[in-house]
Amino acid sequence: MLGNFQKSQLRIEIDTSANILRESLLLPERLKKWLPLNRLPAEMPTELHPGFEFTNWNGFIPIHHHVDVVGDNCLRLILSQGIDGFHEWYWGEGWVQSRLEGITVLPLALGHSLSLFSLRQFVAISYGSER
Numbered sequence: 001m002l003g004n005f006q007k008s009q010l011r012i013e014i015d016t017s018a019n020i021l022r023e024s025l026l027l028p029e030r031l032k033k034w035l036p037l038n039r040l041p042a043e044m045p046t047e048l049h050p051g052f053e054f055t056n057w058n059g060f061i062p063i064h065h066h067v068d069v070v071g072d073n074c075l076r077l078i079l080s081q082g083i084d085g086f087h088e089w090y091w092g093e094g095w096v097q098s099r100l101e102g103i104t105v106l107p108l109a110l111g112h113s114l115s116l117f118s119l120r121q122f123v124a125i126s127y128g129s130e131r
Helices: 018-026 028-034 108-127
Strands: 003-015 052-057 061-070 074-081 083-094 093-104
Touching: 003 108, 018 083, 028 074, 028 108, 083 108, 093 108
Parallel strands: none
Antiparallel strands: 003 093, 052 061, 061 074, 074 083, 083 093
16 A cells, blocks of 8 residues: 555534434435535445445545444444545544544545534534534
């Protein structure tokens, strides 16, 4: 794998319920709405589940995802191709935390920050202060 080892860990407050965060992260129908710069495949299940694999495109760079763990408040993805590493998500009432590590040529911390900002904006616009 070409690139440098990079890692980013972010935790932000989002004025919403843990259930809305869970749906925003695990339901591809919603995931596609807040990750507009990433092209997700058309064929996806209604909800992410362990063992499911998909490739999305970040511009011209494919990133393969293997869904490793799905829980009531967590998601772990094993990444390959454009990023060789993993992405973990944890959430609760009013907060989300994400850790991303891997070898890549992509600006990992920038993309990570932008994705959490996009998630916060999506929740605020779609759900307001719904709890």
